Amino acid sequence: MIECNNLTKTYINGDDTTVVLKGISFKIETGEFVAIMGPSGSGKSTLMHILGALDTPTTGSYFLDGKDVSKLSDYELAEIRKEKIGFVFQAFNLLPRATVLRNVALPLVYAEVPKEKREVIAKEALVRAGMDESRFNHLSNQLSGGQMQRVAIARALVNNPSLILADEPTGNLDTKTGEIVLATFQSLSEQGSTIVLITHEPEVAKYAQRIIHIRDGLILKDERIR
Amino acid sequence: MKINDLFQETFAAVTANKVRSGLTMLGIVIGIGSVIAMVSIGQGAQNSVQSSIQSIGSNLILVTPGVQKGPGANISAGRGSATNLTQLDADAIKSTVTGIKAIAPEQSRRYQVTAKGTNTNTQVTGTTPDYLEVRNVQVDQGAFFATSQLQSLAKVAVIGPTTRDDLFGVDANPVGQTIRINNLEFKVIGMTVAKGGSGFSNADDAIYIPLQTAQRFLAGSDSVSTISVEAQDANSMADIQQQITDLLLQRHKISDPAAADFSVLNQADIVATASSVTGIFTMLLASIAGISLLVGGIGIMNMMLTTVTERTREIGLRKAIGAQKKDISLQFLAEAVVLTFLGGVLGVLLGWLISLAVSHFASIATKVSLGSVLLAFGVSAGIGIVFGYYPASRAAGLNPIEALRYE
Ligand SMILES: Nc1ncnc2c1ncn2[C@@H]1O[C@H](COP(=O)(O)OP(=O)(O)O)[C@@H](O)[C@H]1O
Numbered sequence: 001m002i003e004c005n006n007l008t009k010t011y012i013n014g015d016d017t018t019v020v021l022k023g024i025s026f027k028i029e030t031g032e033f034v035a036i037m038g039p040s041g042s043g044k045s046t047l048m049h050i051l052g053a054l055d056t057p058t059t060g061s062y063f064l065d066g067k068d069v070s071k072l073s074d075y076e077l078a079e080i081r082k083e084k085i086g087f088v089f090q091a092f093n094l095l096p097r098a099t100v101l102r103n104v105a106l107p108l109v110y111a112e113v114p115k116e117k118r119e120v121i122a123k124e125a126l127v128r129a130g131m132d133e134s135r136f137n138h139l140s141n142q143l144s145g146g147q148m149q150r151v152a153i154a155r156a157l158v159n160n161p162s163l164i165l166a167d168e169p170t171g172n173l174d175t176k177t178g179e180i181v182l183a184t185f186q187s188l189s190e191q192g193s194t195i196v197l198i199t200h201e202p203e204v205a206k207y208a209q210r211i212i213h214i215r216d217g218l219i220l221k222d223e224r225i226r
Numbered sequence: 227m228k229i230n231d232l233f234q235e236t237f238a239a240v241t242a243n244k245v246r247s248g249l250t251m252l253g254i255v256i257g258i259g260s261v262i263a264m265v266s267i268g269q270g271a272q273n274s275v276q277s278s279i280q281s282i283g284s285n286l287i288l289v290t291p292g293v294q295k296g297p298g299a300n301i302s303a304g305r306g307s308a309t310n311l312t313q314l315d316a317d318a319i320k321s322t323v324t325g326i327k328a329i330a331p332e333q334s335r336r337y338q339v340t341a342k343g344t345n346t347n348t349q350v351t352g353t354t355p356d357y358l359e360v361r362n363v364q365v366d367q368g369a370f371f372a373t374s375q376l377q378s379l380a381k382v383a384v385i386g387p388t389t390r391d392d393l394f395g396v397d398a399n400p401v402g403q404t405i406r407i408n409n410l411e412f413k414v415i416g417m418t419v420a421k422g423g424s425g426f427s428n429a430d431d432a433i434y435i436p437l438q439t440a441q442r443f444l445a446g447s448d449s450v451s452t453i454s455v456e457a458q459d460a461n462s463m464a465d466i467q468q469q470i471t472d473l474l475l476q477r478h479k480i481s482d483p484a485a486a487d488f489s490v491l492n493q494a495d496i497v498a499t500a501s502s503v504t505g506i507f508t509m510l511l512a513s514i515a516g517i518s519l520l521v522g523g524i525g526i527m528n529m530m531l532t533t534v535t536e537r538t539r540e541i542g543l544r545k546a547i548g549a550q551k552k553d554i555s556l557q558f559l560a561e562a563v564v565l566t567f568l569g570g571v572l573g574v575l576l577g578w579l580i581s582l583a584v585s586h587f588a589s590i591a592t593k594v595s596l597g598s599v600l601l602a603f604g605v606s607a608g609i610g611i612v613f614g615y616y617p618a619s620r621a622a623g624l625n626p627i628e629a630l631r632y633e
């Protein structure tokens with residue numbers, strides 16, 4: 001499903017160049033559940049953005065389902081994001097003045113899912129993300145951090161993406177809700193979705209089948225734990 | 227993205243900040259409103275000028291003296307002051323020009339007129355009974371003078387209703403009363419029907435007396451100030467105009483038509499000239515109003531740019547979950563168009579109210595035409611597209627990650 005060959009990413013701001021990724025190569029098979037671990041600033045989010053077709057690498061190639069994403073046009077990248085990828089952002093990125101349901105249903109709007117079906121699908125995704133039904137019609141900026149995180153996760157699940165990318169999805173969740181979310185990821189992977197999540201916590205990483213350790217833009221260790 | 231979703235997003239965005247949307251829209255409201263109002267006032271003025279010209283008669287050709295059209299002769303002494311058109315010219319036209327229905331020479335001048343204890347200054351027109359036919363004048367009370375009274379130099383007068391009001395009071399019967407024109411006593415034998423005093427020449431404020439009487443006792447010459455000719459039909463107007471010109475050139479012994487000491491005006495020419503003047507006036511008003519519309523459009527662009535900046539993170543998110551460039555640019559373009567279009571609707575309403583007020587208080591019969599309303603809608607939607615395009619394409623071109631990082 002995923003094949004990265006020698007990915008690099010360099011940011012240039014005026015005279016200032018930052019090499020964030022320095023040559024990353026790995027493969028992830030369909031249905032795999034992979035955790036990426038590493039210290040803050042090591043380039044995890046940058047890598048995730050490339051995997052999510054949000055950004056393109058400076059050099060190297062990234063094949064998603066056999067297609068070289070680093071060579072695609074803006075239009076094709078957007079189509080991939082719409083059809084294949086569910087992204088849980090570290091900063092949630094919810095629409096502030098919109099309800100929980102509208103936030104979760106937003107990807108369905110761009111996927112042109114008929115209006116009648118959207119609410120049903122969105123509610124289902126919210127339940128899978130462990131969201132309390134009484135909050136479905138709250139505005140997203142009236143939620144706690146943990147609740148926002150669940151909405152962000154539900155939004156990533158709503159399109160039934162084949163690749164789910166989650167940037168520290170349990171960072172703001174209490175242990176119990178964290179477990180619900182991780183169990184959801186696990187069952188999704190059993191059903192054939194590929195899951196890549198970033199985390200600091202070893203307990204979270206334990207849910208995965210494989211852990212990729214990153215430091216200073218390079219892979220330190222790639223271990224299969226199950 | 228489907229069209230009704232687009233509208234829902236647009237509605238949500240426009241209503242999210244009602245005050246700002248309203249103020250931005252106000253620019254368009256004022257712009258469209260003033261264009262509509264100005265055009266309607268201009269067209270109203272044009273219509274009233276046209277109808278007042280048409281009310282003086284139909285298929286009318288006016289022959290007037292003294293307007294030199296030759297090169298280097300830009301200064302004319304003014305209509306009516308030249309005396310090179312005479313009774314004999316009128317007779318010659320009547321006997322030789324073909325296709326004429328009626329002809330009425332006149333000699334008009336303003337005089338002080340008095341009645342018992344009252345006085346007024348008005349136009350005194352010496353003419354013939356054919357004047358009634360040529361100039362569309364009707365008699366209300368009494369009678370117009372007859373041809374026999376021309377020869378007998380009768381001192382009789384037919385007065386207009388406004389003159390009657392001035393001299394004898396409203397609703398008085400003037401027939402049989404006596405008035406003094408230039409200190410000569412005239413007997414009033416009739417009053418004309420009111421034509422409505424719209425426009426520049428008020429046909430209701432007038433006194434008609436026999437032509438010869440005017441020439442002999444008032445002017446002291448047999449010159450005429452205008453010869454009004456009514457053609458049998460509209461098609462023969464140009465031909466009659468040509469015949470009159472040829473005849474008078476020959477009679478006045480002038481070989482170069484450009485140096486003619488008279489002018490032959492067709493009613494249609496007068497209407498066209500007046501219309502072109504009021505047309506320019508309308509254009510001028512509309513373009514001043516157009517400037518405010520432009521300013522309104524820039525206001526829209528300014529607000530849209532602010533909105534795009536404020537919503538950078540939202541744009542990044544939408545792109546991250548699969549929105550195409552086209553989806554984003556349409557969303558912002560729709561927002562601009564909705565604002566201008568709503569502004570256009572309110573603007574048409576405002577313009578219509580202004581033109582109603584002008585009709586009411588300034589008594590110009592303004593008219594808001596369907597054409598100008600449709601144009602206003604077209605223009606306002608167009609402004610939305612033109613001024614919304616740049617902000618929208620800026621939003622669509624944002625890189626999703628950079629947009630999401632934006633603080
Ligand atoms: N647009 C950018 N311009 C310059 N530097 C950047 C940019 N984006 C990220 N970085 C830098 O790249 C490094 C890795 O960032 P990130 O991938 O977010 O790390 P992580 O998610 O592992 O904490 C950081 O040092 C960050 O400052």
Ligand SMILES: [Mg+2]
Binds near residue numbers: 090
């Ligand atoms: Mg990060």
